[in-house]
Amino acid sequence: MDKDGFAPDVDSFSFSAENRAEVERILGKYPADRKRSAVLPLLHLAQRQHGGWLPRAVLDHVAELLETPKIRVYEVASFYDMFNTEPTGRVQVRVCTTTPCWLRGSDEIVRACKDALGIEIGENTEDGRFFLREFECLGACCNAPMMWIDDHFYEDLDYGKAKEIVEAIMRGETPEPGPQSGRKGSEPLGQRTTLLEDEA
Ligand code: FES
CATH class of the missing domain: 1.10.10 (Arc Repressor Mutant, subunit A)
Structure with missing residues (x-):
């Protein structure tokens, strides 16, 4: 180091x-x-x-x-954006800000990460542990808004959940990845929205 x-x-x-x-x-x-x-x-x-x-x-x-x-x-x-050719924090916090995530509130997720880490987009924390950046679509739009930290996707986020996750990682914990809404994968929130007809 x-x-x-x-x-x-x-x-x-x-x-x-x-x-x-x-x-x-x-x-x-x-x-x-x-x-x-x-x-x-x-x-x-x-x-x-x-x-x-x-x-x-x-x-x-x-x-x-x-x-x-x-x-x-x-x-x-x-x-490729996932490779860094300049010194970069070991823990990479990437927030998707492409249109579907933006429409679902990614501005708030960016704000939560900035507040937790005390840095702006494109900056590293002073101790070199964390790097914060915006990212283009990560293919998890069904669970927007989302962020990708190291190997894990955290999905169905809001300000509070995103801040809690980043703070937990700062403490050395590994929060449960995946949807933070309680749903499984990208199943519908609430109830089915398709295939509603009764079987013949
Ligand atoms: S737009 Fe964010 S994952 Fe696709």
Whole structure:
């Protein structure tokens, strides 16, 4: 960890023994001559190991493993929002603010996260633990508004629920992910709204 609490920039990188086994498992899913198709899962694994962001040396190592030109890895890492190429808080708090979530109150979810963390969108907390950002649609519109923190979706949120969840994570807890409304998955809130006719 560097002086700001972020994972440090590094001159070289290699996967841990445990992750090397995971790399082998991932590569095993692709034909030997299509190794570079594994770039996304390998970058995810590398970013997780390196504390939330991908220094150049990490990208280079992934390129080497995939036997592909470095630029092929750089372009993927810089294109997708889920990869960070600058020092970033280890816990990533991402609030969806695309239209369906916005119509369902994502402004309030953003406000709850700002209030809990004491930072603005695009900022890291002083201790380098948390990074807050807006995100485009995460495919959970049925349960809007929602946020994605590390590996978990928290859905059917309001200001109070979102703030409670972020504060719990700040205390080191892992709140139950999924819909916070009590419904299962994306089943209708209340009662069925389709297939209402009686069976013949
Ligand atoms: S608009 Fe927020 S998940 Fe789709």
